[in-house]
Amino acid sequence: GSVRAAGAALSVSHSTVLRRVEALEERLHARLFDRSRDGYVLSDAGRQMLAGAERIEAEMAALERGVVGQDERLQGPVSITCSDAYMSRILVTALAGLTREHPGIELALTINGRPFDLARREADIAVRALAVDGVPPEFLLGQKVVPIMLSSYVGVAHAARLDPELPGSATRWASYDDRKLQESMIAGSSHPSVPAWGSFASVELMVQAAEHGLGLAMLPTYVGDRVPALRRLARPDLRHVGDFWVLSHPDLRDNARIRKTRAAVADALRAEATLFRGTPDQ
Numbered sequence: 001g002s003v004r005a006a007g008a009a010l011s012v013s014h015s016t017v018l019r020r021v022e023a024l025e026e027r028l029h030a031r032l033f034d035r036s037r038d039g040y041v042l043s044d045a046g047r048q049m050l051a052g053a054e055r056i057e058a059e060m061a062a063l064e065r066g067v068v069g070q071d072e073r074l075q076g077p078v079s080i081t082c083s084d085a086y087m088s089r090i091l092v093t094a095l096a097g098l099t100r101e102h103p104g105i106e107l108a109l110t111i112n113g114r115p116f117d118l119a120r121r122e123a124d125i126a127v128r129a130l131a132v133d134g135v136p137p138e139f140l141l142g143q144k145v146v147p148i149m150l151s152s153y154v155g156v157a158h159a160a161r162l163d164p165e166l167p168g169s170a171t172r173w174a175s176y177d178d179r180k181l182q183e184s185m186i187a188g189s190s191h192p193s194v195p196a197w198g199s200f201a202s203v204e205l206m207v208q209a210a211e212h213g214l215g216l217a218m219l220p221t222y223v224g225d226r227v228p229a230l231r232r233l234a235r236p237d238l239r240h241v242g243d244f245w246v247l248s249h250p251d252l253r254d255n256a257r258i259r260k261t262r263a264a265v266a267d268a269l270r271a272e273a274t275l276f277r278g279t280p281d282q
Helices: 003-010 014-028 044-068 085-101 179-187 203-211 256-271 273-277
Strands: 033-036 039-042 076-082 105-111 125-131 141-155 173-176 196-200 217-220 230-232 239-248
Touching: 003 014, 039 044, 076 085, 076 256, 085 105, 085 203, 085 256, 105 256, 125 256, 141 203, 141 256, 141 273, 173 179, 173 203, 173 217, 179 196, 196 203, 203 217, 203 230, 239 256, 256 273
Parallel strands: 076 105, 076 125, 173 196
Antiparallel strands: 033 039, 125 239, 141 217, 141 230, 141 239
């Protein structure tokens, strides 16, 4: 809706976006956007061009993937996206060994929960969470690697004050920003009468809330079990809520550096299977 937002998405300045739009309109002798105080919207001519432009973009992306997919060298960039900093620590530790073995591989790691478009090569490899019975899109290569187990935690320094087992305890659940989902999880827990409180938009923020005693927290075991300032509740309600998958585009399956990195990512997660399962005896 604005040249600033477009510039941020394209990693160029807003003046560059404005200059390119004006140059394209001048070359086509057509107005592609209607400008208003509320921002930019496509004109009729712009909407007519959009479908064709997207087809061209898809074809160019397919051409690039076809060429990159045949590269047999263990050198060059590999871009990876994962969901949070706790996952990235596991990956960086493992991939550091890969890059020492193959110094020509250059990693680009992003922490972002949004669904990256692998067909456009916004990332070469994505580590993504899917529901227990979920499957990735058919047009992607998908490998299910480890479960996502949810458990209930309390800050060690605040455990006595926030103990939900004590009669009359004034404890509360720190809530993710999706309050309906949080309340559904609370209803299925051992402490359904404990109210939800607040709004924390990420796993990292939820950890901080629990550490500082703002409430109890429901966290994946690969997160909560690695934070020294947290411990599980007496009744932790260990629940299987999803699975992590390693995803990539099939056109890149034969690219040597991406294939090697994809295998290293999957192996790194499997090596931490007990952490993800949350049950060391299994």
